[in-house]
Amino acid sequence: MSEQTPVPQATTSPADEHRRVESVEGAPRGSAFGRFMSSSAGRNVGLVVALLVLCVVGAATTGQLFVDVDNAMTILRYASVIGVVAIGMTFVVTGGGFDLSVGAIVALASIWSTTVATQTMAQDFHWIVMVFTAIAVGAGCGLVNGVLIAYGKMAPFIATLAMMAAARGLAEMISDKRTQLVDVQGFGDFFSGDFLGLPVLVWIFAVVCAVAWVLLNRTTFGRRTIAVGGNATAARLAGIAVNRHTVLLYVLVGVACGIAAVMLTARTSTGSAQHGLLYELDAIAMVVIGGTLLGGGRGTIVGTIFGVLIFSTLTNVFTLNNLDTSTQAVAKGAIIVIAVLLQQRVAARSDTS
Amino acid sequence: MSEQTPVPQATTSPADEHRRVESVEGAPRGSAFGRFMSSSAGRNVGLVVALLVLCVVGAATTGQLFVDVDNAMTILRYASVIGVVAIGMTFVVTGGGFDLSVGAIVALASIWSTTVATQTMAQDFHWIVMVFTAIAVGAGCGLVNGVLIAYGKMAPFIATLAMMAAARGLAEMISDKRTQLVDVQGFGDFFSGDFLGLPVLVWIFAVVCAVAWVLLNRTTFGRRTIAVGGNATAARLAGIAVNRHTVLLYVLVGVACGIAAVMLTARTSTGSAQHGLLYELDAIAMVVIGGTLLGGGRGTIVGTIFGVLIFSTLTNVFTLNNLDTSTQAVAKGAIIVIAVLLQQRVAARSDTS
Amino acid sequence: MTAETILQMSDIVKTFPGVRALDGVDLDVRKGEVHCLLGQNGAGKSTLIKVLSGAHQPDSGTITWQGERVRLNTPMAAMNQGIATIYQELDLVDGLSVAENIYLGHELAAAGFSRHGDTERAAGRLLERLGHPEISPQQEVGKLPAAGQQIVSMARALSHDVQLIVMDEPSAVLDQEEVGRLFSVIRDLTADDIAVIYISHRLEEIREIGDRVTVLKDGRTVATGLSAPDTPTSELIREMTGRDVEYAFPERGMTAEDAPVVLDVAGLSSPGDFTDVDLRVRRGEIVGLAGLVGSGRSEILETIYGARKAGSGSVTVDGRRIRPGSVAAAVNAGVGLCPEERKTQGLLLDEAIYRNVSLATLGRFARGGFLRRGDERAQAEQHVRALDVRPADVERTAGTLSGGNQQKIVLARWLLRECRVLLLDEPTRGVDVGARSELYALVRRLADEGVAVVLVSSEIPEVLGLADRVLVLSEGHVVHEGQADDIDEHQVLDLVMEGSAA
Amino acid sequence: AGALVVGCTSNEPEEEANAGGDGGEGGNAEPAGGNNEPGEEVTIGFSGPEADHGWLAAVTDSAVAEAESFEDVTLQVAEGTNDANLQISQIETFINQEVDAIVVLPSDGAQLTEVATRAMDAGIPVVNVDREFSSPDASRTTILGDNYGMGVTAGTYACQLIEENDIQDPVIAEIAGIDSLPLTQDRTQGFNDALDKCGQTVDNRVAAEFTVESGEAAASNLLQAAPQIDIIWNHDDDQGVGVKQAFDNAGRDEFFFIGGAGSANAMRWIKNGEMEATVLYPPTQAADGIRLARLLAQDKGMSDLVQEDVPRRIVLDAPLVTAENVDQYMHLGFES
Ligand SMILES: Nc1ncnc2c1ncn2[C@@H]1O[C@H](COP(=O)(O)OP(=O)(O)OP(=O)(O)O)[C@@H](O)[C@H]1O
Ligand SMILES: Nc1ncnc2c1ncn2[C@@H]1O[C@H](COP(=O)(O)OP(=O)(O)OP(=O)(O)O)[C@@H](O)[C@H]1O
Numbered sequence A, B: 001m002s003e004q005t006p007v008p009q010a011t012t013s014p015a016d017e018h019r020r021v022e023s024v025e026g027a028p029r030g031s032a033f034g035r036f037m038s039s040s041a042g043r044n045v046g047l048v049v050a051l052l053v054l055c056v057v058g059a060a061t062t063g064q065l066f067v068d069v070d071n072a073m074t075i076l077r078y079a080s081v082i083g084v085v086a087i088g089m090t091f092v093v094t095g096g097g098f099d100l101s102v103g104a105i106v107a108l109a110s111i112w113s114t115t116v117a118t119q120t121m122a123q124d125f126h127w128i129v130m131v132f133t134a135i136a137v138g139a140g141c142g143l144v145n146g147v148l149i150a151y152g153k154m155a156p157f158i159a160t161l162a163m164m165a166a167a168r169g170l171a172e173m174i175s176d177k178r179t180q181l182v183d184v185q186g187f188g189d190f191f192s193g194d195f196l197g198l199p200v201l202v203w204i205f206a207v208v209c210a211v212a213w214v215l216l217n218r219t220t221f222g223r224r225t226i227a228v229g230g231n232a233t234a235a236r237l238a239g240i241a242v243n244r245h246t247v248l249l250y251v252l253v254g255v256a257c258g259i260a261a262v263m264l265t266a267r268t269s270t271g272s273a274q275h276g277l278l279y280e281l282d283a284i285a286m287v288v289i290g291g292t293l294l295g296g297g298r299g300t301i302v303g304t305i306f307g308v309l310i311f312s313t314l315t316n317v318f319t320l321n322n323l324d325t326s327t328q329a330v331a332k333g334a335i336i337v338i339a340v341l342l343q344q345r346v347a348a349r350s351d352t353s
Numbered sequence C: 001m002t003a004e005t006i007l008q009m010s011d012i013v014k015t016f017p018g019v020r021a022l023d024g025v026d027l028d029v030r031k032g033e034v035h036c037l038l039g040q041n042g043a044g045k046s047t048l049i050k051v052l053s054g055a056h057q058p059d060s061g062t063i064t065w066q067g068e069r070v071r072l073n074t075p076m077a078a079m080n081q082g083i084a085t086i087y088q089e090l091d092l093v094d095g096l097s098v099a100e101n102i103y104l105g106h107e108l109a110a111a112g113f114s115r116h117g118d119t120e121r122a123a124g125r126l127l128e129r130l131g132h133p134e135i136s137p138q139q140e141v142g143k144l145p146a147a148g149q150q151i152v153s154m155a156r157a158l159s160h161d162v163q164l165i166v167m168d169e170p171s172a173v174l175d176q177e178e179v180g181r182l183f184s185v186i187r188d189l190t191a192d193d194i195a196v197i198y199i200s201h202r203l204e205e206i207r208e209i210g211d212r213v214t215v216l217k218d219g220r221t222v223a224t225g226l227s228a229p230d231t232p233t234s235e236l237i238r239e240m241t242g243r244d245v246e247y248a249f250p251e252r253g254m255t256a257e258d259a260p261v262v263l264d265v266a267g268l269s270s271p272g273d274f275t276d277v278d279l280r281v282r283r284g285e286i287v288g289l290a291g292l293v294g295s296g297r298s299e300i301l302e303t304i305y306g307a308r309k310a311g312s313g314s315v316t317v318d319g320r321r322i323r324p325g326s327v328a329a330a331v332n333a334g335v336g337l338c339p340e341e342r343k344t345q346g347l348l349l350d351e352a353i354y355r356n357v358s359l360a361t362l363g364r365f366a367r368g369g370f371l372r373r374g375d376e377r378a379q380a381e382q383h384v385r386a387l388d389v390r391p392a393d394v395e396r397t398a399g400t401l402s403g404g405n406q407q408k409i410v411l412a413r414w415l416l417r418e419c420r421v422l423l424l425d426e427p428t429r430g431v432d433v434g435a436r437s438e439l440y441a442l443v444r445r446l447a448d449e450g451v452a453v454v455l456v457s458s459e460i461p462e463v464l465g466l467a468d469r470v471l472v473l474s475e476g477h478v479v480h481e482g483q484a485d486d487i488d489e490h491q492v493l494d495l496v497m498e499g500s501a502a
Numbered sequence D: 001a002g003a004l005v006v007g008c009t010s011n012e013p014e015e016e017a018n019a020g021g022d023g024g025e026g027g028n029a030e031p032a033g034g035n036n037e038p039g040e041e042v043t044i045g046f047s048g049p050e051a052d053h054g055w056l057a058a059v060t061d062s063a064v065a066e067a068e069s070f071e072d073v074t075l076q077v078a079e080g081t082n083d084a085n086l087q088i089s090q091i092e093t094f095i096n097q098e099v100d101a102i103v104v105l106p107s108d109g110a111q112l113t114e115v116a117t118r119a120m121d122a123g124i125p126v127v128n129v130d131r132e133f134s135s136p137d138a139s140r141t142t143i144l145g146d147n148y149g150m151g152v153t154a155g156t157y158a159c160q161l162i163e164e165n166d167i168q169d170p171v172i173a174e175i176a177g178i179d180s181l182p183l184t185q186d187r188t189q190g191f192n193d194a195l196d197k198c199g200q201t202v203d204n205r206v207a208a209e210f211t212v213e214s215g216e217a218a219a220s221n222l223l224q225a226a227p228q229i230d231i232i233w234n235h236d237d238d239q240g241v242g243v244k245q246a247f248d249n250a251g252r253d254e255f256f257f258i259g260g261a262g263s264a265n266a267m268r269w270i271k272n273g274e275m276e277a278t279v280l281y282p283p284t285q286a287a288d289g290i291r292l293a294r295l296l297a298q299d300k301g302m303s304d305l306v307q308e309d310v311p312r313r314i315v316l317d318a319p320l321v322t323a324e325n326v327d328q329y330m331h332l333g334f335e336s
């Protein structure tokens, strides 16, 4: 009874098909963990299947190489950086927005936090200065985006496209197009290290995911994000400061970019104006494949995590199989289509049952 | 009278601010040309101002160099190729869609129409074979996009992102990543030539614009496009075959890509898997800056033309002014923002007067 | 009845580009009363209450609340003063649960963390108070039917600690039983000295629940302080319309027994929604479907129209079977549907009125795909004028029209199409009395001209008064079929109840 | 630039020559003949691909620096782009401007041939840098890096390493640059051909995108794919920073690491023993191009050569930099 959809909409607007939300409708009352599991397993069953299929293919074609803790770590480390960006993007998209500037912000934040000035300060004080710098730069760029969109009434596509050009240009100007090596005491050691057997980068990603999940599903901020994205008029009439909230969302994704910049800086031990190339498309793709509705009103952190894992596992399996890049591109296109169609069929079946 | 926007929505959803359409509401009845001018001048007044300011800046900073027929031709020739893509994109966006694969389709079409096989056939018969091939390839890719989106219910972002990867990959596979030279009799002569004092490429663009304007504003197809983009459910309940129409829209943009591929092939006298890089973002930006609503329901060909001209003039003025690339990027970002804000203010003022 | 005045709005003016929606409106509301606001479609009722709720800023005029002049700059400011509003257009967020919608903007939270359990329990209590314990607070709102959503809107208003609740046509999507429940809630509220502003186009409701009436016409207050129970209907209508309107159903035509069957629905079923529906409509006949909200009437219409896939059964128009699941096939066979939700299913809100009207008829105005727009506009305008849409400017965008006028636009679409079969789903929802009787006359005239009409309405008197024959539905089954003359409202209600008990 | 190999056509015997100065950072080693004396004022247009990695940035920078070192040269730099359509319109703009000479590093040689021919027809000498036009009529002179030669040098050195260290069944890996660029194809071809001569093949190949980030990502996946590697050739030292970091992250150093292009970073690694060798691909070609363009525009010849006219074709050598000769090449290493 609880799963009827108004049919005319559902069959006409393709985007509507993508609806999924981690609200707890109809979920059996139980522990928070139980609910989390049921929401992730139940609603993301298509994604789970897609990921499993991918893993089976990986294992079948490369055997030992794929089924290996080190390889899992390779995938996870790789996934962590873009993953943090995708998590931030999930909020903006859920709130009805769009951010094309994430890659450029990552680049600018990485450059700004590895300038000679910042590194000297970090050397004198603590490497945490670099972290703060990166996050502040990300937040600042996000603020500009948000203000232009919320108060300047610019289309998100245009405002963030402008930021994309400007931030990367600024990064090039600051760095004079040079890659900036990091040699601050402790920075690399900390971020490249392990903690309880897992790489620190993966821990950061995990923490970001957990915080984001709570934020989206368990706080007023998260619920208001869905409201703003789903029906801005209703949100405004309910007394939500829609403009301010929109600004916050872009600041949030900016902060995520700042964190990702730190991670990337640590991973490559450099800041570069070329960091984060094409992150915007990848991140949005991961978010949308995960089931968040482009246009707003539905968002899922768990789905995004699956989206991130699917993409990075795909790349890994390709490389292990020594595939030529062109073939990779064609296969990637086909696999994305198959994964999404599969997910829809499975979701539809589990809905009606 | 004609520009009222429903206030509650308008003040909450930023995208709504961008509303403009070339309907003739309230326009004085007169000659078709008069109406065209009043619609383009009246509604696009902000864009006109932005373009004029750009031209004034260009003339002021570079004088003779900018104010020159040859320079105007240079701008136009450059604008023509991406312009054709942007015109196609206008339809998809108006119809509520999105196409990230345009650049890749241009590449694939250019490669396919310059393979040894095609060129041999063209040599034996006529170069028109190459044109047909390119358009057929474009239409085919568009068909796949459209079917996946309309009948497969995939989000346009995902389906066309997959096509973007696949089409470029395929282009690389076919060409073995080599640039393919054209040496078909007459092909280059025809497309690189002039006709009545204007380059043939510019003529093609002009014809595409005129056809598109009529199609969007004077035919049932255009009206249905606006309906499908504005409210797909209502369109469906009014008896419009929404799915079929959606497919047609993607085929249309595919055809536009095919034409652009021919133009680019002629201009570079090569087919290449690297053609059309980043066209997707540029084309969408031109469309949206022109005033077409991302999300559908409003579209303007004249606006898109202005968007195309603003972008290409900007690049030209930069080059003439000898700006450093990084500075150019920053300036470009700033100028886009200023242009859009300006356009909004001017439009708002002409509304209330 | 001389309780103190709690709200005084005076000389409120609000203009939109090109329209003066409010042109000096006065309104005063007393503690604990039900104050009814009447007026034709487009009179400015919704605009007035949006000014009151802080959603619109007035151009001039004053608002005095509990003796003090206030400025209500934002919806939050109004809520903080103790004014809650149920808007005419359901303003809920589909993706959130019932409980989350009810507490949106004033969440029960500790340091920003939602208190899930508390919210759901509190929401549950509110729903129970409204007589709907069956709506789960965890349910996603987008999956509720319109009536359920209206209940959630009401619960949301009640969730504030308020002195005044404004209800803009809350009964439009409710059936009689639901309206009864709503009224008992209103009585509870007024007993607690909470004032209610009540807007409805159903005059009998005003009489039943209202204390005093204010009438708006063309953005002005034309009468105020009228006694709701005692003022004669004819006087209210005269105040609203400025003329005398015959508020009655038109004379039934004589549908010949041997008139050809135009629409023939046989054994139509859709699992979960309705089963085995047989429906025959002759040329010139109006057949009404009566039943409670949720009895599957809309689904039947949508299935006939091809907007839903049927499980089994057939639909025949003029003896030819139409392809199931295809709207285009139905439209081509001459079937038209006025959908239940005009905003989401009917209109292109950003498009000009005439383009909305001509949407289903584009082919007729085209030659080789090219539109003859002069023709298109002229013919659309003709129908818009015939339906007395206000303002009658066909270049306006549909989104700026008042609710009732939007409904007329959708009707005009099918009038223009000259269809053989017209399916009307709640055609008078939100339509004012004047326009309503015009609509009735119009539907009857269409029937007399040979159109076969199927009418769904939650107002049983409307079905019984307008239709020739009625089918009573209960939970997806036809429980009665017969001439409209042979049955009265109580019998219908009894049938419905029996059906659901069985 | 330091090591120039000049040939009037590619068939003629190559002559060692010093085309004057060390280009690069604007240093002016005075050659004989006074070609560096200020002449008539000339405007030179320069158009290159998007400076999306250190090598290309260094190309642009050294070109600008070179132009600045001449007071008689005004340099017009067009926005770097990978869009052939845009680059064509930039050349058209230069033609409209009637600049005195044009230096083009095409995003793709074949694609710019037509417009370059038009420039030549308009009487503007064109200097073609790094990626060759498809017609000899399109440029007055061509300065080429030797991508195929780079691959050959790397491959030959790999063979040498195998022999010297007597590696049995060596696992050879290749980290390419942007795979769809013809120059990448050429490098790979050269590498394969050279390996073929000592009976070896590439076992694992991945492609990065000339950026640090992509280098790191490609290398980590490569390391995972091949648990034991003997020799890695990385096409590009820009992405090499990331590649190297991936090695460190994974704690792997069992292999010989050969680089490409010759960035300053790579040279420092060689000095520190963290890298075996790198194959030089100097980013000073455009600077040389500016120099030649100036001479062409001023109608001067190359007084340094016996045959004074500016040659039609200059192919740069792709020498190997190892610990032995790194000091000699240090000044050519570009900061990336
Ligand atoms: N946002 C708007 N922009 C322009 N005009 C508007 C807007 N909102 C309302 N109007 C106009 O203001 C007038 C009053 O509309 P309002 O919605 O208040 O009528 P109403 O009395 O509530 O009618 P109904 O009974 O049909 O709901 C109408 O003419 C309407 O077209
Ligand atoms: N309050 C409710 N809670 C949960 N489900 C409901 C509720 N009301 C109706 N439904 C379900 O929704 C489905 C369709 O309802 P819908 O309102 O469309 O029916 P309807 O007969 O067309 O009523 P209406 O006359 O209001 O259009 C029914 O299958 C019914 O079971």
Ligand SMILES: [Mg+2]
Pocket: C045, C046, C047, C088, C168, C402, C403
């Ligand atoms: Mg109203």
Ligand SMILES: [Mg+2]
Pocket: C294, C297, C298, C299, C340, C425
């Ligand atoms: Mg219904």
